[in-house]
Amino acid sequence: MNRQLRIGVVGDWKPGYRGHIATEAALHHAAKAVGAGMEIVWLSTKALEGASSEHDLEAFHGLFMTPGTPYESLAGALRALRFARERGWPLLATCGGFQHLLLEFAIDAAGIADGQHGDYGVTGGTPVIVRVVCPVPNRAAGAAALSGRIRLTVRPPSQVYDIYGRADIDEEFACNWELNPKFRGALEDAGLRIVGFDEHDQTRITELPGHPFFLGTLFQPQLSSTEATPHPVIRAFCAAAQQFERPGRL
Numbered sequence: 001m002n003r004q005l006r007i008g009v010v011g012d013w014k015p016g017y018r019g020h021i022a023t024e025a026a027l028h029h030a031a032k033a034v035g036a037g038m039e040i041v042w043l044s045t046k047a048l049e050g051a052s053s054e055h056d057l058e059a060f061h062g063l064f065m066t067p068g069t070p071y072e073s074l075a076g077a078l079r080a081l082r083f084a085r086e087r088g089w090p091l092l093a094t095c096g097g098f099q100h101l102l103l104e105f106a107i108d109a110a111g112i113a114d115g116q117h118g119d120y121g122v123t124g125g126t127p128v129i130v131r132v133v134c135p136v137p138n139r140a141a142g143a144a145a146l147s148g149r150i151r152l153t154v155r156p157p158s159q160v161y162d163i164y165g166r167a168d169i170d171e172e173f174a175c176n177w178e179l180n181p182k183f184r185g186a187l188e189d190a191g192l193r194i195v196g197f198d199e200h201d202q203t204r205i206t207e208l209p210g211h212p213f214f215l216g217t218l219f220q221p222q223l224s225s226t227e228a229t230p231h232p233v234i235r236a237f238c239a240a241a242q243q244f245e246r247p248g249r250l
Helices: 018-033 053-057 074-087 096-108 159-164 181-189 232-243
Strands: 004-010 037-043 062-065 091-094 115-117 126-131 146-154 168-175 177-179 193-197 203-207 214-217
Touching: 004 018, 004 074, 004 232, 018 037, 018 232, 053 074, 062 074, 062 096, 062 232, 074 091, 074 096, 091 096, 091 232, 096 115, 096 126, 096 177, 096 181, 096 203, 096 214, 146 159, 146 203, 159 193, 159 203, 159 232, 177 181, 181 193, 181 203, 214 232
Parallel strands: 004 037, 004 062, 062 091, 091 214, 115 126
Antiparallel strands: 126 177, 146 168, 146 193, 193 203, 203 214
16 A cells, blocks of 8 residues: 655754654655655644644654654653554654653553653652663763664564564664663553563563554664665554554544
8 A cells, every 4th residue: 555654753853963864764764665655744742732732643644752852841742652552543662752652651551650751850750761770881982871783682472573573683772761670560561562672681672562553662773774774663663654544534
């Protein structure tokens, strides 16, 4: 099925920021690979704060939560994530977007109502997203705690395993924040599947069973996508968006 895909990229555009430039390029690579056109619309998190923003989100075939946090509006980012999760919209969240996917799920699905992301500097509450516990050793000065390519293990059976077709992968990271391991059990008990891990058994990939496509990665797949070799995770997201139908809207 060929169509013009309309993807809402949730984040706050930063000119010259590698993660944002790579996101746009990788979406075009993946759309071409599945035989679709691509229209990218950047959605400011502040513009998503109100309940009426859900009507605007309905205009997209899929939502992509970007790196580049803290977001201008935590509330707006969480609203977009909850919309996609509860309404069944295809969603891919990477790096900072993934951290917020975990936070939204903790607050709205796992009952951790006072869950917090440490990057916002809020005191009090429950620290769901914390600084990386085991940084990459000998990384370049000024580099993020998790930098460069890191080997991961994907656990079958899972949607992610089907995407890669193997259990051992390596992906590019550039982040400083991760899931507090104390809350891994609570998220899994509430229905989120943790299917990708690093050598320290830390959470790196999640998916939501029963959802058309609701996938998060702490790494940035967009950084290693090329026109000749679109990243398989982003290609799978675009394929899901291509198949997604919202009767009477899209």
